[in-house]
Amino acid sequence: MANVVVELVASEPVRVLRTTYSVLAFDADGRLDPGRFEKQQFALAESVVAPVIASSSDESNQPVVVATARFIAQGGHWIPSPAVARAIEEAALGQRQYARL
Structure with missing residues (x-):
């Protein structure tokens, strides 16, 4: 799981302020x-x-x-690879398309 805190200006994402990554367990x-x-x-x-x-x-x-x-x-x-971290940040900033569930 990625938690991303994004700064918004006029309701538009401008930068990532903080990102944390967690491992979720399933039964x-x-x-x-x-x-x-x-x-x-x-x-x-x-x-x-x-x-x-x-x-x-x-x-x-x-x-x-x-x-x-x-x-x-x-x-x-967990710590994502640089490529995965970049993809998460780009998605959070609206710079990358991703599948919505």
Whole structure:
């Protein structure tokens, strides 16, 4: 899944502001597994917030790093090839034709 945030001027797309890519999981019946996606999204948020909280506590000097959330979040993330990323950006900006479902 690609999430693309596009800046609009006079209702026309002018540039891509942010793009994120996620991996969606499906169950045995081919339905989206929202629980797994939600778990990955919460883990992503935790992996971003945890270092900020840790730096403000006395425990930040501890040698042990708990990276569980980071690994869960990473499992829901992918990096497209440059060609695929360019195609997604061009489609988001209306510069490329694509099939609509």
